[in-house]
Amino acid sequence: MTAPARDFDLLYRRHAAAVFRRARVLLKSEAEAHEVVQDLFLSLLERPQQFQGKSTLTTWLYSATTHACLNRLRNQKNRTRLLREQETASEADSKLAPEALLLLSDTLHRLPPPLGEVAVYAFFDELSHEEIAQIMGCSRTHVTNMVQRIATWSREQEAS
Amino acid sequence: MSDQPSLTRSEACLSDLTMDEYLAEELSAPARGAFDQHLGGCTRCQAR
Numbered sequence: 001m002t003a004p005a006r007d008f009d010l011l012y013r014r015h016a017a018a019v020f021r022r023a024r025v026l027l028k029s030e031a032e033a034h035e036v037v038q039d040l041f042l043s044l045l046e047r048p049q050q051f052q053g054k055s056t057l058t059t060w061l062y063s064a065t066t067h068a069c070l071n072r073l074r075n076q077k078n079r080t081r082l083l084r085e086q087e088t089a090s091e092a093d094s095k096l097a098p099e100a101l102l103l104l105s106d107t108l109h110r111l112p113p114p115l116g117e118v119a120v121y122a123f124f125d126e127l128s129h130e131e132i133a134q135i136m137g138c139s140r141t142h143v144t145n146m147v148q149r150i151a152t153w154s155r156e157q158e159a160s
Numbered sequence: 161m162s163d164q165p166s167l168t169r170s171e172a173c174l175s176d177l178t179m180d181e182y183l184a185e186e187l188s189a190p191a192r193g194a195f196d197q198h199l200g201g202c203t204r205c206q207a208r
Contacts, residue, residue: 018180056186
């Protein structure tokens with residue numbers, strides 16, 4: 001095995017499990033989570049310059065995994081599957097809070113991309129605005145503004 | 161670590177991201193110290 005291949009092998013062994021865990025939680029599907037892991041690490045192998053070292057690799061992968069999962073959740077087939085699972089699960093069976101289920105099933109795919117990402121971090125992961133700012137590489141004030149926009153957007157959706 | 165997100169995490173508790181950074185040995189020495197200190201006294205984070 002060459003040195004770069006060894007490095008990548010080490011990187012994969014160190015981080016793949018965390019990527020898989022996160023993707024499985026967001027997508028509620030082991031098969032899809034495996035696909036996300038494969039896609040993400042293949043992409044990183046082909047274009048390592050994507051990771052510019054502005055954060056830890058774990059933070060970068062956390063964000064990249066969230067993006068990949070959001071894209072899949074915007075896919076009609078996945079939304080249909082999640083809605084069906086939500087309908088068949090009783091409230092007692094559900095391990096997720098109602099707002100998290102709502103985010104994953106119906107609302108999330110309709111939020112504009114940056115707001116969708118913030119919604120996952122704020123309401124699903126329960127990260128602080130400071131932590132979200134760190135992941136997204138923006139200011140805490142900007143995160144607070146985006147959270148307020150999500151709240152406004154939700155109220156408008158309810159009213160319409 | 162649990163597969164489920166920490167839906168009722170308090171401000172002081174460790175995020176899943178921080179836990180992953182810890183496991184990947186990416187935390188700075190002070191952050192690692194704060195992590196260990198919190199984990200030592202928080203049964204909720206220990207259980208995750």
